[in-house]
Amino acid sequence: MNCTNNATVTQPYNVVNMNLDGCLVIPSNLEGFRQDITKDAVVIPKVVDNTIVSSVTRVYGDIIDTDTDVCPHCGAKLYSNGSYDTVLKHLPLGQTSLSVVVTRKRKRCTCCGKSFVKEIPFKAEKHNITETLKKYIEKLLTMAMTLKAISDITGVDEHIIKAIDNNRLEDEETELDENGNRRLKKPTEYAKYIAVDEFKLNNEYRYATVIIDLETGYILYFGRSKKKVVIEEFMKLVGDDWMNHVEALACDMNADFSEAFQAKYPHIDVVYDRFHIRKNFNDMVIGPVRKDVQRQLIREKKYEEAASLKRCNHILCSSKATRMAIEAEAKERKENGNQPKSMSLFCAPPIEVKGGIEQRYQDIIESNKLFFVMDIIKDQLDVAYRSETVEEMSKHIGQIIALCHGTNNDHFKRFAKLLGNHYEGVINFGKHHITSGKIKGTNNLIKNIRRMGYGYPDEEYFFLKAKDLSRQNKLRSHKKLH
Numbered sequence: 001m002n003c004t005n006n007a008t009v010t011q012p013y014n015v016v017n018m019n020l021d022g023c024l025v026i027p028s029n030l031e032g033f034r035q036d037i038t039k040d041a042v043v044i045p046k047v048v049d050n051t052i053v054s055s056v057t058r059v060y061g062d063i064i065d066t067d068t069d070v071c072p073h074c075g076a077k078l079y080s081n082g083s084y085d086t087v088l089k090h091l092p093l094g095q096t097s098l099s100v101v102v103t104r105k106r107k108r109c110t111c112c113g114k115s116f117v118k119e120i121p122f123k124a125e126k127h128n129i130t131e132t133l134k135k136y137i138e139k140l141l142t143m144a145m146t147l148k149a150i151s152d153i154t155g156v157d158e159h160i161i162k163a164i165d166n167n168r169l170e171d172e173e174t175e176l177d178e179n180g181n182r183r184l185k186k187p188t189e190y191a192k193y194i195a196v197d198e199f200k201l202n203n204e205y206r207y208a209t210v211i212i213d214l215e216t217g218y219i220l221y222f223g224r225s226k227k228k229v230v231i232e233e234f235m236k237l238v239g240d241d242w243m244n245h246v247e248a249l250a251c252d253m254n255a256d257f258s259e260a261f262q263a264k265y266p267h268i269d270v271v272y273d274r275f276h277i278r279k280n281f282n283d284m285v286i287g288p289v290r291k292d293v294q295r296q297l298i299r300e301k302k303y304e305e306a307a308s309l310k311r312c313n314h315i316l317c318s319s320k321a322t323r324m325a326i327e328a329e330a331k332e333r334k335e336n337g338n339q340p341k342s343m344s345l346f347c348a349p350p351i352e353v354k355g356g357i358e359q360r361y362q363d364i365i366e367s368n369k370l371f372f373v374m375d376i377i378k379d380q381l382d383v384a385y386r387s388e389t390v391e392e393m394s395k396h397i398g399q400i401i402a403l404c405h406g407t408n409n410d411h412f413k414r415f416a417k418l419l420g421n422h423y424e425g426v427i428n429f430g431k432h433h434i435t436s437g438k439i440k441g442t443n444n445l446i447k448n449i450r451r452m453g454y455g456y457p458d459e460e461y462f463f464l465k466a467k468d469l470s471r472q473n474k475l476r477s478h479k480k481l482h
C-alpha cells in the first residue's frame, strides 16, 4: 500500500538560529526568488510499508518585488490584500526532491478594485515546476531515457514529462505556416546521399517509410505508408534547392521509391544496396533452388541425400566469413572442454560441437551444379561490391548475369532479369560506393524507441521522438545552408 506520511517532519538544519552545520549555501538558479531564512526547511518523507522510500525537502520564500504599487489600469495606488503559496518542484538533490514554496502577495487597486498577483519569473509555463527543472528534464529527454526513468529521477509525473517533450519536439521540429498550421521544418543542412526504407508499424500489417541522410544518419522524414506519395510529400517539404544538392539515393530494388525521385529530379543516381541484392538472391534463388533439388532427390528415391539438404538454407546463404566464425567457435569450444569462454556464472549447457560447417558447405555445393554456381555468384557479388569504378562493377555484374543464364534455371534467370532491369542502379555503386547500412541502424533505433514505450498510441510523438534522437550525440560534419 502506498501512503505518504506527512506527520513525520524533521528539520535537518536550523537557519533561524544560524546553525548551518551540514548545509550548503549555494545559488538556487532561481532568478527573482528570495528564500525566507526565518523559516526552516522541512523534510517530508514518503513512507511505504514503514520504510522511507524518498523525501521532499521544502524551502520557503517569495518573489523579489521591484514593481511600483501603482495600478496598471487606472494609475491608482495598490494595497496589499493577503497572500497565498504556490509550490514548485525544483532540481532534485540526489534522491531527495526539492520544492520551493513561493509566497505570493495579492494586491488590490483602491480605485478600480482589480486584483493583481505577480507572475513567478522562474516558473515553467503551464506546469508547477521551476524553469530550471524543466531545462534539466529537457536535457534528460535528449539522452534517450524513458519517461518513467526521468520521472523517477526528478519526481515529476510522467504525463508532465511527456507534455514537456511534446512541446520541445514541436518547437524543434515544426513551425507555423502562413495559415497558422503546424508543419515540419525543412532540414537545416544539405544531404549528398539519402536512403529510403520501409519498416513495420507496431507489428501490424501497416508499413511506414523512413528517409535518412546517409552520411549523418539523421532521420529526415517519416511517411505513414510505403507509397510513392510519401516521397512526393517529402520533396514538397524540402524543395527544389535542397533536392538539387542530393547526388544519390540508396534503396531497395523492389520498391518504387526510385521512380518517384527520378521523375522529378532525374540528376539523382539510384544505388541499389548490396544487402538488398544479397537478400534477393537468397530469397529468389538459394531457397527455391534448394527446394527443387530436394524434391528431385525424393523423386529419385535418394532419401538420405534429400534429408541432408533439409534445414541447410542458412549454410547455403552464409558467407565465407560467417562459416569461418562458426568454425572458430567450434574449435574454441573443443579446446575448452565444450565451454564457451568467459561463461562461468551462468548456465551454458554443453552443445554438440559439430564444426565442419565449411566441409558440409563444400559437400553441398559439390553435390549439385546449381549449388556450385550459387557459390560462385555469391563470391562474384562480394568482388563486385569492391569495385572502384562503374566499368569494373559493370564487368562483374555482367558476368553474374551470364552465369545465371548459363544455368538455364528459371530461378537464376529471374534473378538475372532483376539485375538487368535495375542494371544502372546496381552498377552505380561503382560511382558512389554507398550502402544503406546506416538505415538498418535507424531501424534499430526505431525498434528501441518503441520498446521504451514512447510509441503507442501516439504515432506523431513517436515519429518526432525518433527524428530527434537520430540527431543526438552525433557530430555535424555538414556544410551549413547559407
Ligand SMILES: [Zn+2]
Pocket (backbone or CB within 6 Å): 071, 072, 073, 074, 075, 076, 109, 110, 111, 112, 113, 114
Ligand atoms: Zn485600478
